[in-house]
Amino acid sequence: MTEEIIIAGFGGQGVLSMGKILAYSGIMEGKEVSWMPSYGPEMRGGTANVTVIVSDERVCSPIINAFDTAVILNQQSLDKFESKVKPGGYLLYDPNGITKKPTRTDIHIHTIEGAQLASDMGNSKVFNMIILGAFLKLRPIILDKNVEEGLRHSLPERAHKLIPLNMEAVKVGKDNVK
């Protein structure tokens, strides 16, 4: 099993940390992982993306051009990455702010109202965990208990009290992906 994922959106949406939690969860699942960010002059409001690879084997190239799954959180990222999903792959996006919808017919396209659901939960910070939940519903590559373990390893100790809230957000994501 090798799952090659791009997560892309605005800086500040938690794109990189969602990738990190996914990668740590992969380790807890006993997989090989890599996490490769677009780094540089990124700032709040700018674009940010990260490539995460979760595999049974040693990851060859952490930098890839075609993805099994694209998790898309803004229009620029949709424009950039829709064409880079492998045929038969998955595209998951939050329709909030999307004006030009994806048009491909050879991939699975799903939506998650992440921003809306986070606001319903009364905490905009769990947005990325809702998205992660939606992703894991579509691509069940990691068990929930390992996601929880991944959170424990990627969050600083002082934030561990927020793990139950984050796991609830994962569940909300799983229940609401369309």
Added chain:
Amino acid sequence: MGELKLMKGNEALAEAAIRYGADAYFGYPITPQSEVIEYLSEQNPYERTGMVVLQAESELAAINMVYAAGAAGKRVMTSSSSPGVCLKQEGLAYIAGAEVPCVFADVVRGGPGLGTIQPSQADYFQNTKGGGNGDYRNIVLAPSSVQEMCDFVALGFDLAFKYRMAACILSDGAIGQMMEKVILPEQKARMTEEEIKAKYPWALTGRARGTQHRVITSLDLDSAKMEEHNRALQRKYKEVEANETRYEMINCEDAEYVFVAYGSSARIAQKSVQLGREAGLKVGLLRPITLWPYPTKAIDDLIKKGVKGFLSVELSCGQMIEDVRLACNGRVKAEHFGRVGGIIHTPEEVLEAMKKQIIGE
């Protein structure tokens, strides 16, 4: 087994220095390696081991602090990225001349000049062929994973002290910025003053009454002595070449065509090998781990085993290809392929280049 973590290459490099029992890190921030000094500052290793971390006022100051601490027999590291490493070349030439051990990491970005902050491998020449003045060499280690960013700190220090010379960890923005699984080694204790005195009689540890004073310098105005000093350096470098060449071969047993790539390009080329094998091509990968000393003999062996051509894959306009061609010595075809300016080649285009430039129609 040590502690398992998910870390950036830059963070692994920094943590490895603490755990090796390094005495000091002197540096100056620059993208894409600022996480090294950021991580060290955050960890405050002075509390953990007594290791000193200092942000110098410039790269020049940092390398000269390294020169001084190394001369005192301390395990000292610095790091920077391409333009910053240019600034350090004067100090590195002095360090080579004075035979001071140290470790420096270069997390390469695109050039020339300020260039770009994106990954590049265009400082191969600078680090393997000199950069500073005089007939000198630095040991150059090329990590291609976060684990190796960690492991090569210990290896670098071991080699630097074994041969009293600088060991360079030549990385790039991709390896520095990516996160991977890493198994961290156990914490080692720093050497005590007594241990340094006993183990490194050359080190400047203070002069006891009635003993000869020790001098660490790159300067000698006596030409005869300077010639002998240079000859001695070259004998040392020959010994390093004979004993410390390291490389990895992947799918080379029956290979007809071989990619030669290090660092992040080696990761990409490994995928190209996989794609090529799936398409029925007998391709393999030679991954130099030491760029100096270069695995010339490994290329020679491959030619003797029947390899018909090599493609040197680098994020540069063609630097390592010169060493590949020297090793081939005209016997088989050797060409270069690489994207530059911060663009990273894909496994598909690397394989395509092998088909077009080496295998032919």
